[in-house]
Amino acid sequence: MGISNLQKSNSAKPPLQLAREVLQIEAREVQALAERLDENFVNAVELILQCRGRVVVTGIGKSGHVGHKIAATLASTGTPAFFMHPAEASHGDLGMITKGDVVIALSNSGEADELLAILPPIKRMGVPLISISGNRNSTLSKAASIFLDAHVSEEACPLGLSPTASTTAALALGDALAVTLLDQRGFSQEDYALSHPGGSLGRRLLLHVKDIMRTGLAIPTTSTNAFLKDGLLEISRKGLGMTAVIDAAGTAIGIFTDGDLRRAFENGIDIHTTRMADVMHINPQTIGPEQLAVDAVALMEQRTINSLLVLDPQGNLVGALNMHDLLMAKVV
Template sequence: MPTLTAYPLFRERSLLYLADMGNSKLKTSDSATAPLQLAREVLMIEAREVQALAERLDENFVNAVELILQCRGRVVVTGIGKSGHIGHKIAATLASTGTPAFFMHPAEASHGDLGMITQGDVVIALSNSGEADELLAILPPLKRIGAPIISISGNRASTLSRAATVFLDAHVSQEACPLGLAPTASTTAALALGDALAVTLLEQRGFSKEDFALAHPGGSLGRRLLVHVEDVMRQGDAIPVIEASRSLKDGLLEMSRKGLGMTAVLDEHGRAAGIFTDGDLRRAFESGIDIHATLMRDVMHRQPQTITPEQLAVDAVALMEQYSISSLLVVDQQDNLVGALNMHDLLMAKVV
């Protein structure tokens, strides 16, 4: 266990506290900076332990990855106490990155939850000491079931580590807790090792951003990667359209009826020849144009920015930002107009 001399700031604060037991407030030599310095010490200790963990990774890690890749069932993560909390996060990370996984509480396992495990599953058991009674109690039935066990432990010689199919060494030389008691650096090391497993498996499986989005449909990434233009565009009668040969007055009426702040302008073949927006209208009024005599072809913006319905909605956002516009025409491969889209539609779909 680390001594107080290993933590000078903690020692200073402790001595000041002992010397001033009668006071209601803890005194420090520098109350503004001491907490920050102590916090930096904690982070540096944990960073060093994770770095040491990275440097001693060996073939056992590769074997663990192969074991999970060959798994026909689920990865079952288990642990008690702080290791259990870390296990919850590891299971969640695995599940969201292409490796089906769930957490099983070891105490509940002894009362029926072991029925969730089959021979085709892989168990990841976390315990810094490797001697947690709740975990040791389920080792014999796990062996009988035939599910291989990957142990993440800080004790190579522990009962759990010796019983495991693969042992992953997560020991730390010291905890970040000045008392050497609270799991701090050890839980960080276990968590980092779980992340390393999840990311390595992700890469080995060829897991893509689109796959990630499928597992996160309610998140912002899911919306950005799953929503296509055709899901949010205006279609049919909701599209403002006017022929190029019609008057500007007719174009303004169409814009007013559809309320998109723009109208698509079509050529004689029904293809998108241009676009007319509120900005174009302001410029037309500034030049004194007669809305009755002026034709749409004379005021429309030619070669408008377009997008196809199959593209992602986030691509529409990128186009609007690139060209500083708020509307897009949606066309098919033959340039036939099939929809219209503005920034408000994207905001409503929470793509932006």
């Protein structure tokens, strides 16, 4: 076999060795970043918490890509934010900024021309500026109301040219800022779900049993005095693989499932002469309509069952659902 294309010259490092070195360098720089956090970070958090507008994140090049992610993370965790491209800002997009906003500007060098060009109008508007930079003596850092130090001792790139450890450090600092703000605001899982209604987490935290359950005539019910054959017809009609068994007052006192049917056949029970009261499973598992749909999943898995009756706080039968309903709602 010939020499691998992954190592084209004698001076090239083995791929796994280099990959591990990259990760070790970036991990080391992020750890160093954590150790030197100071009151400037606390002040930045306080400034954003007091902000009555939005957080405007800006940056150019790789810093701009990091800025996009920071803005998205802030917005999804309770801090209204958006990204503004600095080059477009010089041609009208500065109008996005209002006096109630806070600007976060990212630049490792702190000397990006596109950023420096928009500093004077930002300062004239009286908008506070937070800089995330690797150069505390840069023009950007000196112009900022608060400077967050994101410098690294080395890049992970073997050439020392491509932004690698520096962008990782800036991204990690942005994450630390967003998560600290989330915690200070008391932002909950439910709040997060409201920002992510289309995702699996949103469905798990926003959907309630009442949103999924079958109601009204779609609920399979059979009286205690009915014959087993009538119960089988009800199960077939409603397609839930079970039927609630109700007394004369309409109260659900039992359930009969496909599994109960198999056991009945094994015992040689006559479906034409056997009453539902004789084969039903008493004290069935139930759930409330206001409970989360994910709670229904957990209960079914815990009890190894596929169906649930839904009772309101007064014990009235108001719905029914099975695992297929939960699968269709993408809760599972």
